[in-house]
Amino acid sequence: MPLSTALVTTDRPARYLKQLVSHLGHKATTQLSRDGRGTVTLGSGTCVLTATPDGLSLTATAADTEALVRVQDVVARHLVRFTAQEDLSVDWTEPAAGEDLEILDAAVGDYLLSHCTPPDEVLQELAVTTREATGNASRMQVSHDQGALLTMLTRLVGARFAVEVGTFTGYSTLCIARGMADGGRLITCDVSDQWTLIGRPSWERAGMADRIDLKLGPAVETLRALPDEPLIDIAFIDADKANYPAYYEEIVTRLRPGGLVVLDNVFLGGRVFDPAYQGQDHLAMRRLNDFIAGDERMESVMLPVRDGVTLARKR
Numbered sequence: 172m173p174l175s176t177a178l179v180t181t182d183r184p185a186r187y188l189k190q191l192v193s194h195l196g197h198k199a200t201t202q203l204s205r206d207g208r209g210t211v212t213l214g215s216g217t218c219v220l221t222a223t224p225d226g227l228s229l230t231a232t233a234a235d236t237e238a239l240v241r242v243q244d245v246v247a248r249h250l251v252r253f254t255a256q257e258d259l260s261v262d263w264t265e266p267a268a269g270e271d272l273e274i275l276d277a278a279v280g281d282y283l284l285s286h287c288t289p290p291d292e293v294l295q296e297l298a299v300t301t302r303e304a305t306g307n308a309s310r311m312q313v314s315h316d317q318g319a320l321l322t323m324l325t326r327l328v329g330a331r332f333a334v335e336v337g338t339f340t341g342y343s344t345l346c347i348a349r350g351m352a353d354g355g356r357l358i359t360c361d362v363s364d365q366w367t368l369i370g371r372p373s374w375e376r377a378g379m380a381d382r383i384d385l386k387l388g389p390a391v392e393t394l395r396a397l398p399d400e401p402l403i404d405i406a407f408i409d410a411d412k413a414n415y416p417a418y419y420e421e422i423v424t425r426l427r428p429g430g431l432v433v434l435d436n437v438f439l440g441g442r443v444f445d446p447a448y449q450g451q452d453h454l455a456m457r458r459l460n461d462f463i464a465g466d467e468r469m470e471s472v473m474l475p476v477r478d479g480v481t482l483a484r485k486r
Contacts, residue, residue: 173216173239173447174272175263177229179250183257184222191220191250199245216242216446229261234446236266269445274438274475280314287319294318294345297373301340304369311339313409313435314477318346321407321433324482325350328431330404334397335359336390336418337410341370341383347407348379357383358397360390360410390414394421401427401485409435412452416459423468426485432469434459438479 181187185207192201192209200212209220216233229246233239247261290298294315302309313321321343325333331352338344338361348357361367367385374380386393390410397403406422408415415434422432436456442448443456463471463483471483 173233173235174267174269174445175231175239175243175265177231177243177247177261177263178223178225179227179229179259179261181226181254181257181259184227187227187250187254187259188220188222190253191246194249194253195245211246213242213245215239218242218246229263231263232444232446239266269441269443269448272441272444274441274479275477280477283316284314287316290315290318293373293377294342297340297342297345297370300369300373301342305340305366308366311409313343313346317435317477317480318342320476320480321346322350324431324433325405328405328429331355332402332404333357334394334403334406334422336394336406336408336422337361338367338370338385339409340366341374343407343409344370344383345374345377345379347405348374348382349377351382355382358386358393359383360386360388360393362389363387391417391421394418394425397421397425399425401425401430403427403430405431405433407433407435412436412439413455416455416462419459419463423466423483423485428485430485432481432483432485434463434481434483436478437473437481438475440478443479 188209192203195201195211202210207222211218215238216231218229218231221228231239231242233242243263250261251259301312325347329352333347333351335344335347335357338359344359351357364387374383391414403422403426408418426432437460439453439456442453463469463481469483469485471481473479473481
């Protein structure tokens with residue numbers, strides 16, 4: 172359980188943050204970002220420092236509990252040492268696993284769902300059919316507020332050509348199609364028709380079937396078969412996580428200036444925050460999250476929507 176936080180109450184959080192980063196720079200790898208956040212990377216783990224209105228916020232992570240204790244000790248000991256005149260106290264929370272983090276409280280989630288444009292009859296029925304037909308797999312379907320967000324983003328970019336990677340039963344597909352301009356075309360990719368067949372009747376009923384072109388097979392191959400031109404207005408990636416980097420790159424090279432890429436599940440249930448998780452999906456998502464943040468072709472924002480959503484707009 173290698174995550175722990177502390178809030179150090181002080182009126183001078185920014186000052187102490189800079190001093191600690193500078194002081195530990197002789198013993199560790201440190202960085203002070205342009206937004207004022209500080210990062211201390213030790214051999215055993217990492218601590219991120221943030222100045223807040225309430226004090227100095229510390230977030231320590233490591234691969235295991237023993238390493239986490241070492242990170243906590245180094246940071247707390249040095250912070251208290253050079254701020255002795257203020258008698259600061261560093262009280263760490265109990266170690267926790269990333270998957271145990273409450274990304275979205277149930278009460279907040281319910282409030283969000285009840286304060287966006289409600290789903291119409293077609294979307295409601297598709298959601299019910301998905302739950303009945305797929306059981307636990309229905310968790311792969313986007314929530315209604317995410318669907319509403321996709322429709323709004325598609326409208327805002329004036330999309331006429333859209334791409335979706337990961338169709339499932341077609342709820343998100345329908346949401347994107349509804350946001351497109353008249354005459355628009357959406358290519359949606361999935362590996363089989365096991366679940367996609369569930370969505371087709373809803374596309375027909377909503378009058379959107381003529382906008383949707385379902386491509387079955389490996390999505391990377393479908394994307395690479397598209398023209399090497401900046402034609403895509405908006406793309407939604409919600410498929411196998413290990414291939415997210417490949418999907419992202421193939422889409423970005425074909426994205427028009429001002430076009431938008433939307434990536435779902437960028438938190439992986441909180442596991443991306445936790446270095447104890449070293450699976451293929453976790454490593455791929457961490458690398459991609461870091462890459463997008465520094466991708467000079469794009470401007471991006473990561474949102475705590477459900478399991479994390481990244482919006483990346485091409486410059």
